[in-house]
Amino acid sequence: MLRRDFRMTIARGEPERWWKLYGFSEPKDLILEDLALVRGVLVTEGPMEKMEARLIRSGDKGLIRVRQNIPELGRKRFAIAHELGHWELHKDISQLFACTSDDMIASYKSSEPEGEANIFASGLLMPSNLFQKQIESTVLSLPKVRELSSYFLTSLTATTIRYVSLSQDYCAMVISENGKIRWWYASNSFKQLFYLSVGTDLSPNTIAGSFFLKGEKPMGPEEIDIEAWTQSSSSSDLSIFIEESIYMQRYNKMLTLLRLP
Numbered sequence: 001m002l003r004r005d006f007r008m009t010i011a012r013g014e015p016e017r018w019w020k021l022y023g024f025s026e027p028k029d030l031i032l033e034d035l036a037l038v039r040g041v042l043v044t045e046g047p048m049e050k051m052e053a054r055l056i057r058s059g060d061k062g063l064i065r066v067r068q069n070i071p072e073l074g075r076k077r078f079a080i081a082h083e084l085g086h087w088e089l090h091k092d093i094s095q096l097f098a099c100t101s102d103d104m105i106a107s108y109k110s111s112e113p114e115g116e117a118n119i120f121a122s123g124l125l126m127p128s129n130l131f132q133k134q135i136e137s138t139v140l141s142l143p144k145v146r147e148l149s150s151y152f153l154t155s156l157t158a159t160t161i162r163y164v165s166l167s168q169d170y171c172a173m174v175i176s177e178n179g180k181i182r183w184w185y186a187s188n189s190f191k192q193l194f195y196l197s198v199g200t201d202l203s204p205n206t207i208a209g210s211f212f213l214k215g216e217k218p219m220g221p222e223e224i225d226i227e228a229w230t231q232s233s234s235s236s237d238l239s240i241f242i243e244e245s246i247y248m249q250r251y252n253k254m255l256t257l258l259r260l261p
Contacts, residue, residue: 004112007089011116014088015123027125027152032080036064041087043080053079054098055086062087071250074155078104078121085120086113105157105175105183126152126162135163140171140259141221142244156246156255161185170194171259174229176202177252179212190258193238194230203228207245208254218245229258 022038024030033043041055041062048054048067056063064083070076082104086097090113103114104121126148134151138144140163149159160173164187172186174196184196202209205228210216224243238260245256 007116011120016127019127032077051098052101053083055083057095072155074153078158081121081124082117085117089116122162125154132166140257174256176208176254196230207243208256
């Protein structure tokens with residue numbers, strides 16, 4: 001069985017090698033169904049309960065089945081890319097992977113193979129060299145995330161995770177549901193100073209909290225007391241986050257962006 005450190009090396013490096021090998025220059029060139037077929041995998045769609053996608057392997061041939069009613073193109077593309085990650089990385093672990101939507105959220109509550117497949121999928125859909133060119137001299141914001149999502153043909157959530165993971169700035173994303181923090185993901189710089197507690201109630205002094213508690217619609221970026229989100233700053237000079245939040249009605253969840261001014 002491949003060691004985890006070796007699998008991580010493949011997960012980070014193989015997708016960008018594919019871009020060079022197959023001559024992709026822009027995200028629109030990346031037709032995942034065609035790429036999968038070249039790699040020995042047929043992609044189909046069909047009804048599935050509770051699962052987002054699954055991979056079945058038989059020797060050097062594979063079948064990816066994606067839930068047919070996934071509503072967004074970006075989410076569907078990530079599901080295919082995620083299963084391709086399993087195909088390339090996890091032959092020695094299992095011949096069958098059945099993956100939920102939670103399996104496809106960064107490393108949140110994911111097993112090692114699911115986290116590795118997500119790293120692979122992010123690199124395949126949003127290569128780091130191309131993505132970093134798009135975020136040079138920018139700050140994390142909803143307009144920028146929407147622009148990147150449109151260009152890379154990815155979901156807002158996957159795009160924000162990729163932005164945060166590659167950013168050198170102090171920034172984070174938070175997903176909240178029913179007035180509580182469900183999970184969060186942050187840049188390395190942010191994590192050195194701040195920690196958000198999963199499962200805690202949102203403060204009414206945050207944009208996201210005001211929406212769930214009072215029904216106040218998010219209107220745009222606002223300056224918010226850092227203590228409304230976290231008390232874990234090691235610097236007394238830091239007192240304000242810039243918060244932007246957007247309600248994702250289809251999923252009854254709030255996507256929040258946090259950054260220092």
